[in-house]
Amino acid sequence: MYRIGKLEQDRVEKLFSSKEIFRYGRAGECETFEEAWGKRLGVEHVRMTTSGTASLYAALIGLGCGPGDEVIVPSCTYMATALAVLATGAIPIVADVDESITLSPRDVKRRISPYTKVIIPVHMWGLASDLDGLMKLANEHNIQVLEDACQSVGGGYKGRKLGSIGHAGAFSFNYFKNMTCGEGGAFVTNSQEVMDRGSVAVDCCSYYWNPDEHKEELQFAGLNFRATEVAGAILNAQLERIDDMLGTMHDHRKQLLEAGTDAGLESIAYNSFGDDCGTHLGFIFGTEEYAREF
Incomplete structure (x- = not known):
């Protein structure tokens, strides 16, 4: 998992020394991180938020989700996935997961209706969903x-970064994630319209800070999930660590997988094993009793 130390301390101290701790009015830490994260993912637009939940909500608003819409979510996920849907006024439709413990394209097909607006594959525990099938x-x-990539920061799918493959992606940077600023998040997209709408959801003063970027028809009531410069500073330091952290987790998982295989355990199915996060490893037990005994 994440590491934190002098890199982060130095970055925050530099920020305080500048006496410029508000994200607007200059090219500060948040903007620097957004540009760097977008470059890493290969996406055009990134907006930092206060949490993964806020990122999911903003992305859904950006995608035009609202009352009367249905959004398909997996049965195995963190509650924020469905709660963000409810916060937009839409209805979460629960679909089953497959042997990879991620959203089953086969069951999603059964759940699609004329009201289906969005599908949310959750890369739970860093395990990549079947994005080929779902897309x-x-x-x-x-x-x-x-893409709910809140638990898969830094992970990939067949050579592409998780969160960059769908029409939008959402990330979390809270205490339990691969990169952390304590609490924080970001949503990403290649669509200017999705970014404009999502930015209003993140910042009710979005028009004030960027009056030339928004069209008249995009004006609607937003909230305030603006990230702080302190969070941005910490994340910029964390970006320098992420590859080493992921490498360590991959090494540890490889050792555990070999030990499990030697013990006769059957691994779960992986949609993309080599470039995922490496944070979790799954084995299949035939019965509850066997799992408890193990």
Whole structure:
């Protein structure tokens, strides 16, 4: 998991020495992180938020989700996935997971209705969802995909970064994630319209700070999930550590997988094993009793 130390301390001290601790009015820590995170993911737009939950909510608003819409979510996820849907006024529709413990394209197909607006594959515990299958299904039905990458910061899928493959992606940087600023998040997209709408959801003063970036029809009531410069400073330091941290976790998981295989355990299915986060490892037990005995 994450590490924190002098890199982060030095970055925050430098911020305080500047006496410029508000994110607007200059190219500060938040903007620096947004640009760096976008470059790492290969996406055009990044907006920092206060949490993964706020990121999911903002992305859903950006995708035009609201009352009357349905959003398909997996049965195995953190509650914020469904709560963010409810916060927009839409209805979460629960679909089953497959042998990878991620959203099953087969069951998603059964849940699609004329009201389906968004599908949210959750890369739970750093395990990549079947994005090939889900994106194919979404494209066939003209449905948008929001990747919940809150638990898979830094992970990949067949050579591409998780969170960058769908129409939008959401990340969390809280205490338990691979990169942390204590509490924080970000949503990403390649769509200017999604970013504009999502930015209003993040910052009710979005028009004030960037009056030339928003069209008249995008004006609606927003909230305040603005990230702080302190969070941005910490995350910029964390970016220098992320690759080493992921490498260490991959090494440890490889050792555990070999030990489990030697013990006769069956691994779960992986949609993309080599470039995921390496934070978790799953084994299949035939019975509850066997699992308890182990």
